[in-house]
Amino acid sequence: MPQAAWSAKRERQYQHIKDSAKKRGKSEDRAEEIAARTVNKERAQHGEAKTASAKTLxxxxxxxRGGRRSHSGAQGRTREQLYEEARKMGIAGRSKMNKAQLAKAVGH
Known part of the structure; x- marks a missing residue:
């Protein structure tokens, strides 16, 4: 859902992303979630949010980025994305693994 703190620009961005997600076949709820997360991340990266995670910044x-992380192609996912998946899977020793080792551990 759009937030009261969002500017008119962010409201337009939210609506555009939501409409785009719906055109790609996402449900109304999922489209709203995708749009809100995207807008909030953009706000954080541009200093418009009160708090932001270090990873986001x-x-x-x-x-x-322009789609360079589409989970396909030569580079695939980032080390951080692989690490987060390994963390969710409970893989031991993940903090000392490099990108290739993490990819092998999570099965990608």
Whole structure:
């Protein structure tokens, strides 16, 4: 759901992302979730939010990234994404693993 603290620009961005997700076949609820998460991350990266995680602040903004992380192709997912999946799976020793080792451990 759109937040009261969002600017008119962020409201337009939210609506555009939501409509795009719905056109791709996502449900109404899932489209709203995707749009809200995307807008909130953009706000955090541009200093518009009160708090933001360190990972969000280090990450390359989506408009700059331009689809380079589509989970396919030569590079695939980032080390951070693989690490988070390994953490959810409870894989021991993940903090000392490099990207290739994490990919092998999570089965990708």
């Amino acid at each position: 280090r990450d390359t903004p989506a408009p700059v």
